[in-house]
Amino acid sequence: IIIIIFILSGVIRLRAFGWLTQNAIPALLVAVPVLFQQELRRALERLGRPGVLVGWMRGRRAALEESLDAVAQASRMLAERRFGALIVLERETGLQELADNGVRLDAGITPELMVTIFDPHTMLHDGAVIVRNGRVAAAACVLPLSTAFLADRQLGLRHRAAIGVTEESDAIVIVVSEERGSISIAHGGRIIRNLDAKRLEAVLHALYQPALERAWPQWAAQARRIIGGEER
Numbered sequence: 001i002i003i004i005i006f007i008l009s010g011v012i013r014l015r016a017f018g019w020l021t022q023n024a025i026p027a028l029l030v031a032v033p034v035l036f037q038q039e040l041r042r043a044l045e046r047l048g049r050p051g052v053l054v055g056w057m058r059g060r061r062a063a064l065e066e067s068l069d070a071v072a073q074a075s076r077m078l079a080e081r082r083f084g085a086l087i088v089l090e091r092e093t094g095l096q097e098l099a100d101n102g103v104r105l106d107a108g109i110t111p112e113l114m115v116t117i118f119d120p121h122t123m124l125h126d127g128a129v130i131v132r133n134g135r136v137a138a139a140a141c142v143l144p145l146s147t148a149f150l151a152d153r154q155l156g157l158r159h160r161a162a163i164g165v166t167e168e169s170d171a172i173v174i175v176v177s178e179e180r181g182s183i184s185i186a187h188g189g190r191i192i193r194n195l196d197a198k199r200l201e202a203v204l205h206a207l208y209q210p211a212l213e214r215a216w217p218q219w220a221a222q223a224r225r226i227i228g229g230e231e232r
Contacts, residue, residue, distance in 0.1 A: 074087070076183075
């Protein structure tokens with residue numbers, strides 16, 4: 001505030017007030033460390049600890065793993081209830097345009113929230129949920145449909161929408177079929193079907209490993225070993 005007042009006094013040409021603030025700043029430079037020496041000392045001690053950066057990175061990794069576990073658990077609960085669902089996990093490519101055509105939520109991700117959103121008796125169940133940074137950014141979002149696999153009659157609109165958004169971005173999409181109660185995952189314009197919650201969780205964690213994010217073939221080989229399923 002004092003710096004802003006000092007700048008404004010120079011702009012408005014308040015010479016007397018400018019002289020006062022200019023002479024007060026050197027005293028403030030001495031007074032601030034004296035008044036806040038305890039707080040500054042604690043801050044410097046924390047910065048000097050070698051585990052601060054490591055702890056921050058571990059915290060982010062723990063938060064990511066927690067959100068992935070919540071998505072896997074929510075998918076299992078949705079499949080058991082035969083609730084159709086589309087869960088889009090945003091990564092590097094922004095999906096704000098898709099989020100804008102839905103309903104903004106900005107809520108913490110929990111299995112109970114997901115089941116409530118995709119309950120057929122709720123207003124938000126028709127469409128996709130976009131998850132960003134471990135939070136539900138929006139619901140009832142409309143996704144672009146893919147023109148791939150047109151000959152495959154087992155792929156419904158949800159599966160084509162999942163493939164469509166992954167063709168245009170690096171997002172990961174989980175699909176729950178209301179007809180069969182099956183779980184599928186789409187990435188890079190391809191889809192793997194008939195997963196259970198445990199295998200889905202394993203694939204999600206594999207996809208979020210940096211070494212496996214760079215190329216689809218390496219991920220596909222790893223995914224086949226994990227799930228023993230069908231890669232398309």
